[in-house]
Amino acid sequence: MKLRTYFVxxxxxxxxxLIATLAELADVEAVxxxxxxLDATHWLTQNADAWxxxxxxxxxxxxxxxxxxxxxxxxxxxQKLLVLSNYATPDVRERCQRLNADAIFxxxxxxxxxxxxxxxxxxxxx
Numbered sequence: 001m002k003l004r005t006y007f008v009x010x011x012x013x014x015x016x017x018l019i020a021t022l023a024e025l026a027d028v029e030a031v032x033x034x035x036x037x038l039d040a041t042h043w044l045t046q047n048a049d050a051w052x053x054x055x056x057x058x059x060x061x062x063x064x065x066x067x068x069x070x071x072x073x074x075x076x077x078x079q080k081l082l083v084l085s086n087y088a089t090p091d092v093r094e095r096c097q098r099l100n101a102d103a104i105f106x107x108x109x110x111x112x113x114x115x116x117x118x119x120x121x122x123x124x125x126x
Contacts, residue, residue, distance in 0.1 A: 005055060012035075038063060054080070057085055058087055
């Protein structure tokens with residue numbers, strides 16, 4: 001069964017490449033996308049049973065990925081939230097962890113870790 005994933009990324013090229021890569025390597029199915037905090041939080045909270053994983057960039061066209069992470073505090077235990085950012089500094093990682101992000105990956109050098117996380121998540125999904 002595919003990992004139902006929602007992508008919050010404002011760069012269309014990055015978003016489409018990420019979707020294609022994860023679909024091919026990690027059996028991920030894109031169930032939706034957003035490029036703003038408001039669109040993402042609205043869809044994710046209104047469709048809480050429609051996704052298994054959210055991949056969030058921190059800098060969006062409007063709003064912040066941190067706002068999306070914060071809005072999903074009440075997600076179920078089997079729903080995972082990953083942050084993927086070019087700004088995965090120690091301070092940002094700490095802040096994301098305090099907001100209960102399941103993992104934080106740097107776009108520039110941790111894509112393999114993101115793929116591995118998704119493969120592992122899909123393999124161990126009930």
